Amino acid sequence: MMTNSVFPGPTAPLASRTARGIQEDGTDHALDAVSRTFTGSTVSKSLTPRSEPDFMLAEFITAMPKAELHVHLEGTIEVADMFRYAQRNAVNLPWGTEDELRAAYTYKNLGDFLALFWQGCRVLTTREDFYDLTLAYLQRAHAQGVVYAEMSYAPQNFLPRGITVDHQIGGISDAIAYAREDLGTDAEILVIVQRHRSEAEGLELLDLIRPHRDSVLGISLGGPETNNPPAKFARLYARARDEGYRLTAHAGEEAPATYIAEAINKCKVERIDHGYTAFQDPLLVTRLVDEGIPLTMCPLSNQRLQISDDLSTYPLAHYLQAGVSVSVNSDDPSYFGGYVNENFEALVTHLGIGKAELLQLVRNSFTGSFASSSQIGAGLAAVDKFEQFWNN
Numbered sequence: 001m002m003t004n005s006v007f008p009g010p011t012a013p014l015a016s017r018t019a020r021g022i023q024e025d026g027t028d029h030a031l032d033a034v035s036r037t038f039t040g041s042t043v044s045k046s047l048t049p050r051s052e053p054d055f056m057l058a059e060f061i062t063a064m065p066k067a068e069l070h071v072h073l074e075g076t077i078e079v080a081d082m083f084r085y086a087q088r089n090a091v092n093l094p095w096g097t098e099d100e101l102r103a104a105y106t107y108k109n110l111g112d113f114l115a116l117f118w119q120g121c122r123v124l125t126t127r128e129d130f131y132d133l134t135l136a137y138l139q140r141a142h143a144q145g146v147v148y149a150e151m152s153y154a155p156q157n158f159l160p161r162g163i164t165v166d167h168q169i170g171g172i173s174d175a176i177a178y179a180r181e182d183l184g185t186d187a188e189i190l191v192i193v194q195r196h197r198s199e200a201e202g203l204e205l206l207d208l209i210r211p212h213r214d215s216v217l218g219i220s221l222g223g224p225e226t227n228n229p230p231a232k233f234a235r236l237y238a239r240a241r242d243e244g245y246r247l248t249a250h251a252g253e254e255a256p257a258t259y260i261a262e263a264i265n266k267c268k269v270e271r272i273d274h275g276y277t278a279f280q281d282p283l284l285v286t287r288l289v290d291e292g293i294p295l296t297m298c299p300l301s302n303q304r305l306q307i308s309d310d311l312s313t314y315p316l317a318h319y320l321q322a323g324v325s326v327s328v329n330s331d332d333p334s335y336f337g338g339y340v341n342e343n344f345e346a347l348v349t350h351l352g353i354g355k356a357e358l359l360q361l362v363r364n365s366f367t368g369s370f371a372s373s374s375q376i377g378a379g380l381a382a383v384d385k386f387e388q389f390w391n392n
């Protein structure tokens, strides 16, 4: 299939997969060699964070085969494309120039960000827009070594403007088919139910997407978290489970750990998006390990939304050490200053993690996915092969 996109594809070249060897700096970055205590939101550690990721480590990050499990398609509109979509669809934007738009990308909190994010959604209108948006993300993800992506999007961002789910899911699915064939990157759709809307509206959404059941792998809950607890959607999740969807929810992004426990207990989710605040309840962290419930964490998002004011105390290190299946993801990459690899690089820079942790994180990205067991096996085998290749 040929793409009919009017947008230029991303230009980032695939990093060489032939480069070998990481220069260890004498300090082993393996977590078990590190003394870490975790109290409240503070991780103290003996490692010195790097001022920036080593060149070779950045190359290692790009070359690692990986899955991305938490990315909002609407959050992948690049600044220049925002203006192109707006022009093509005759949508007025409140920003006159790309620089003005970029200057608006500072957020006090999640609500502040969502107000801007919803403005951005207004430029997407046609089936072709959804196709172009999805393909542009998958090309970028492919260039970053992503071999499998679970891409979220919220149909309720578009339904009030009369944009049908047929156009939305149709455009996204066509781009997935193209990327699978042309890039070899596989992808699935997760539909987000907006938590500030009623459960009844969410149930109507389940009715609307039912004809596309085969194109949608799972359901998540997104939007403003505080005062919109998961239990509000318990019936919706029960129905989604009956219909065979895989289940996840944003929880513990800005709200306390009780929201994470509630998503697991009341909505029976299999995975948690973010889970940043899990550290507030050590028994919950143990439960995540014991029950194998993964967290899809997004460091740059948490930093830009002022959830984590200092990535050198980012709790991912603690969760990884405790044995939680935590993965690294970009959330809304064009709004938060980086795609998945920039998120990995931020962890190297601020937490001082090294190759062993990076490999564990990408293994978790496959085992924590909703892919079939054969796809997960293939992803893990690709990581094993990569590790052997790199070590020899």
Ligand SMILES: Nc1ncnc2[nH]cnc12
Binding pocket: 072, 075, 110, 117, 222, 223, 224, 250, 253, 301, 331, 332
């Ligand atoms: N970070 C985020 N949290 C909740 N809902 C979102 N929708 C898009 N980005 C989101």
Ligand SMILES: [Zn+2]
Binding pocket: 070, 072, 222, 250, 273, 331
């Ligand atoms: Zn998210």
